[in-house]
Structures are given as structure tokens and as C-alpha cells.
Amino acid sequence: MIKLNYKELNNNIYIENLSCFDLKQTLDCGQAFRWEEIGDNIWSGVAFGKLLKLEKTADNIIILYNTSLSDFENIWFDYFDFQRNYDEIITKISQNPILKSASEYGKGIRVLNQEPWETLCSFIISQNNNIKRIKGIVNRLCENFGEDKGGYFSFPTAEKIASLSLEDLAVLRSGFRAKYILDAAKKVASGEIDLGNLKNMTVDEARNELMKIKGVGPKVADCALLFSHRHIEAFPKDVWIKRALEVLFGGELPEEACEYAGIVQQYIFFYARETKLKID
DNA sequence: TCCCAGGCTCTCT
DNA sequence: AGAGAGCATGGG
Numbered sequence: 370m371i372k373l374n375y376k377e378l379n380n381n382i383y384i385e386n387l388s389c390f391d392l393k394q395t396l397d398c399g400q401a402f403r404w405e406e407i408g409d410n411i412w413s414g415v416a417f418g419k420l421l422k423l424e425k426t427a428d429n430i431i432i433l434y435n436t437s438l439s440d441f442e443n444i445w446f447d448y449f450d451f452q453r454n455y456d457e458i459i460t461k462i463s464q465n466p467i468l469k470s471a472s473e474y475g476k477g478i479r480v481l482n483q484e485p486w487e488t489l490c491s492f493i494i495s496q497n498n499n500i501k502r503i504k505g506i507v508n509r510l511c512e513n514f515g516e517d518k519g520g521y522f523s524f525p526t527a528e529k530i531a532s533l534s535l536e537d538l539a540v541l542r543s544g545f546r547a548k549y550i551l552d553a554a555k556k557v558a559s560g561e562i563d564l565g566n567l568k569n570m571t572v573d574e575a576r577n578e579l580m581k582i583k584g585v586g587p588k589v590a591d592c593a594l595l596f597s598h599r600h601i602e603a604f605p606k607d608v609w610i611k612r613a614l615e616v617l618f619g620g621e622l623p624e625e626a627c628e629y630a631g632i633v634q635q636y637i638f639f640y641a642r643e644t645k646l647k648i649d
Numbered sequence: 650t651c652c653c654a655g656g657c658t659c660t661c662t
Numbered sequence: 663a664g665a666g667a668g669c670a671t672g673g674g
Contacts, residue, residue: 498655498672500654502671505672506671544670545670549657584657589657608655642655
């Protein structure tokens with residue numbers, strides 16, 4: 370546990386002396402698709418049906434604008450994983466020299482705790498796709514089927530999507546993924562799959578549960594488990610990670626990293642993409 | 650033009 | 663159980 374130094378003033382939340390939190394690294398590293406940079410170290414996004422603008426100042430103060438104390442403590446504190454001591458994790462994995470440099474590279478990344486349905490749906494869309502186009506599809510999903518909150522849109526519920534047809538989803542231009550989105554929505558809306566219960570299962574149980582959905586394999590399932598169900602031992606293996614594991618470790622993640630596999634995965638993913646790691 | 654993108658399903662051995 | 667084609671769409 371870590372003690373967070375924060376206060377509310379004029380309906381803004383101010384956080385001081387927070388380490389390991391870079392906005393770009395956290396919000397633009399491919400774990401979430403609804404954040405955009407609207408100014409120098411100022412980001413805007415929607416989560417849990419709420420619009421948030423936040424800034425990191427030059428003297429390391431984090432400001433959450435137009436945010437009540439209760440929204441901060443009930444939503445954003447957990448969303449940004451503020452309770453977790455990343456310094457401690459980095460220290461531990463830094464016994465390994467490669468993990469040391471990878472974590473130095475991406476030490477501003479925090480693994481978000483996002484909404485389960487949004488995360489599952491977003492990573493279904495992510496398969497065999499690129500981040501720019503994923504964001505486009507997610508935006509169209511929200512604009513067409515989310516709730517208009519006055520200037521921005523919430524992520525549509527599984528119930529809403531489940532009530533639609535494949536033809537309705539054509540506006541997304543999501544290609545072959547539309548039928549997977551629909552299948553996921555129906556299984557979640559009907560209660561056949563209880564997303565809220567996944568955090569109480571082991572990773573293997575939870576992964577098997579999610580893989581009952583058409584279009585959800587091990588990678589998409591692990592992303593959902595890592596980015597919205599606090600299973601930080603989940604380790605999504607995409608093309609980048611597979612490449613990086615080969616080049617950096619000869620194929621397998623070092624033993625000392627397994628306890629924090631998901632967080633380490635983010636460091637490696639970030640490191641691999643930033644350095645455009647290539648085989649040979 | 651061709652290739653690829655935070656994979657998965659289906660089919661064929 | 664392992665390999666390989668096909669998949670929708672759009673950017674480089």
C-alpha cells in the first residue's frame with residue numbers, strides 16, 4: 370500500500386509527489402483507446418460514463434479537473450491504479466538487467482483498471498488490427514450506440530449492443546469482428562458470462578470463461594483480464610511481445626518477473642515498440 | 650500495388 | 663495438436 374497525497378480544491382483534485390505516472394505512457398500505450406492529448410501534458414478521455422480532463426504539471430502535480438472527491442475516491446483512484454507501489458515492483462524486477470532497462474524506459478506506465486465490458490469489447494476489436502483503426506472503431510461504437518452525455522458519449526452497454534443486428538453494426542466498419550462483438554454482447558447481457566465475477570476466479574478459470582465468446586482467444590482474454598479485472602499475473606502475448614521475448618530472453622519471461630507479469634508485459638511492449646525491436 | 654496491423658476460427662493433416 | 667489459409671478494413 371502507498372499513501373497518496375491528494376486534496377480537493379475548487380472542484381479539482383490535486384495529487385502531489387506521485388511517482389511512476391506519465392500520462393502519455395499510461396494513456397497512449399495501447400491499453401485504452403478513448404484518451405487523447407489535448408494540450409501539453411493535458412489529456413481528455415471518457416471512462417465509467419464520465420468525461421475527465423487531467424494534467425501533469427512541470428513540477429509533478431497531477432490535476433483532475435472538475436472532479437469531486439467522491440468521484441476521485443470511488444472511480445479514478447482505482448482506475449489509475451494509484452494504490453499500487455510501482456517503485457517497489459520496478460526495484461524487484463530490476464534484478465534482471467534487461468527488465469531494469471525496459472522498466473526504466475516505461476516507468477511512467479500504470480496498468481489501468483477499466484470497465485470490464487468496454488475492455489473486453491475493445492480488445493475483441495483490436496485483433497489483427499492497428500491502434501489507430503481500433504480507436505476509430507471504438508469512437509464510432511460510442512457515437513452511434515453510446516449514451517449522449519452532452520458533448521461526449523459513454524461506451525454502449527452490452528445490453529444495448531445485444532439488441533442490435535449485424536446490419537446495425539455495419540456503421541462501425543469493423544469487418545469480421547462485428548459478429549464477435551455481437552456474440553460477446555449477447556453472452557454478457559444474458560448473464561451467461563458474468564464479467565463481474567472474473568476477478569474472483571483464477572486466471573486460467575477466467576480465461577476459459579472469456580474464451581466461450583466467439584472471437585476471444587488467449588490474447589484478447591488476457592488483455593481483458595489484465596486491463597479490467599486486476600489479474601496482473603495475466604500476460605497477453607501479441608506479435609510484439611513474442612518478438613521481444615525471443616530477442617530479449619530467448620522465448621520465456623524470467624522467473625522473477627512472473628508475479629507481476631502483466632505489468633512487466635507493459636514495460637516490454639512499450640520498450641519493444643519504442644525501440645522498434647526486430648528479429649535479427 | 651502489396652503488406653501489415655496488440656488474433657481467431659476453421660480446416661486439414 | 664500443430665500448421666496454414668482466410669478474414670474486413672484502412673494506412674503506409
